[in-house]
Amino acid sequence: MAGKRTADGDASDPAPKKALTTSSTLASASSVPNNKTMPTNYSFIEKAPSGCCKIVTFNVNSLAASCKKGFKEYVVAEDPDILCLQETKANQPMAFLLSKTQYPHQTWHCSRAKKGYSGTAVFSKIKPLRVTTGFGAEPIDDEGRLITLEFDTFHLVACYVPNAGDKLVRLDRRMVWDDAMRTHLAALEQTKPVIYTGDLNVAHNEIDLARPDTNHRSPGFTDEERTSFSDTLRGATYPRVDAFRHLHPDTRAAAYTYFGYRANCREKTLGWRLDYFVVSEPLLARVAGVVTRNQCYGASDHVPLLLYLRNVEANDDSKCSVETSGTKTESDETKDEPLEAKDELDETKDEPLEAKDKSTDENVAKSE
Template sequence: MKLITWNMDSLNATLTSDSARAVLSREVLKTIIKQEPDVIAIQETKLPRTGPSKKHAELLEGFFPDYNYVWRISEEPARKSYAGTMFLYKNHLDPIVTYPKIDAPDTMDAEGRMITLEFDTFYVTQVYTPNSGSELVRLKERQIWDKKYAEYLASLDEKKPVLATGDFNVAHKEIDLANPNNNRRSAGFTDEEREGFTKLLNKGFTDTFRYVHGDVTGQYSWWNQRVKTSKVNNSGWRIDYWLVSDRVAEKVQKSDIIDSGIRQDHTPLLLEIELD
């Protein structure tokens, strides 16, 4: 099975805008399509309260004629056109779709951050983990989220193996970002967030990129688009992941970072796994 995840940073802009960034985003989308994945997970769709418009649906059909899709949007009392997730999956697949809530604090459960696909012998679930924010204003709530999310994944894992993906908004180890010493109290690299991710893995999950590639350095999934030279200088972070239940880790065939060219921000990740 081949699966791809990508924090797209606005489905609407990617599909409809003529900006230089949108053009680059569509090139990344074409790269994904060429891979012919069975499942595509997309984070940060930023769709309106009404979900995909008729125009969005037509464009999605043009890009993905052989796929069905499901989405989750940010709902009241959360901000409009904020966060949001989407799954696209080949139309011969017929998963059970759920939209989990994990009793998260603040408006996090209303921000459209999670979707789960249940297949006969495994789950595929995606997450757009809340960012702790400027000045770490949401760090306390983020710590609660991490605990609740880990409990949710563990509850799935009790039933059947789990493939969990998305933008986890944390660089787990020092080798997962270019400049660890300068970012000790930056959102995504605090001791609290890193510990939360460690506890998640300790519940029975494997970081597939590290499983396949070991302690390789200089491999990142995000470069700050506000810093023009971040990608040229490879001043990146690895904050996007494919995790799997420990008991199916040996079935992983590939876990790779897909080249997104000169486009900064997130890049897609590929997982290939042999499952029944």
């Protein structure tokens, strides 16, 4: 078993700055919510700062299942300008999920490797200048894990990073993915800064999970994955910043975004921080806050994470809803096809990890 190690590159991160003061991000461990179903009252959702765009990332662990557990009610209450979803497990676009009046620009990347597996989607009130799915290389693109959108002043990279798998059987594939992502981000940053978001399937440092001592060879906390993430943060053109940790350097339990279903992890606050907003350093000054929606657990084994971005394509109503005329995007060409019936019954999580198969709560890790 690998010993303790401090991930490389942390010392070069910019000094932490003051964040939005919200109960959801600054709660102490004893006050972190441990509800197992979605709230019925969303009055805790704060008003977005003036002139800010709200971007939400959420691993839903099967859209069909999460819709039965309060997902749509949450989206209505949160009302993000851009919504990035991972692990949709949809075989084709779900036309009935969210109205195109509300989100006219919808992009899906579904798995071709197998049905009811992986998958990503992005819903936007802002018209992107350009949309692509995948890296443009097989077989790395066959699991529907990546959507890239170009907006006026930044690129948004929304993804579901592959997990290293049970007994780390997919660790090599994970390293190939990380290398491809660094190349992708560097290419994008030649033209505009990047927001890299989603379930990145790594707890970067010991503060980012409840039981670091017993998880050093668990998927998501191996030395290889943590070092690789540090390499991603270094950047090529300029450094990239883990926005939440930059603003909240000491937050532990309230930072967790994933709680396994087994071993009463939610009740015991045995979580992992696996979901991120990583921003190119030039964008950092425009980050008004990053909020972990601790209360919003139950539709998935993850909770949503949101970022407020200042003065980005904001109209007079301080909403990011500007249209770019004459620009044809891939998202606009998506057909309104119904979800196959099989998906509605598929609530099975992707292949379980070794740690999750144990009956104790000593090791609680993440599935693919």
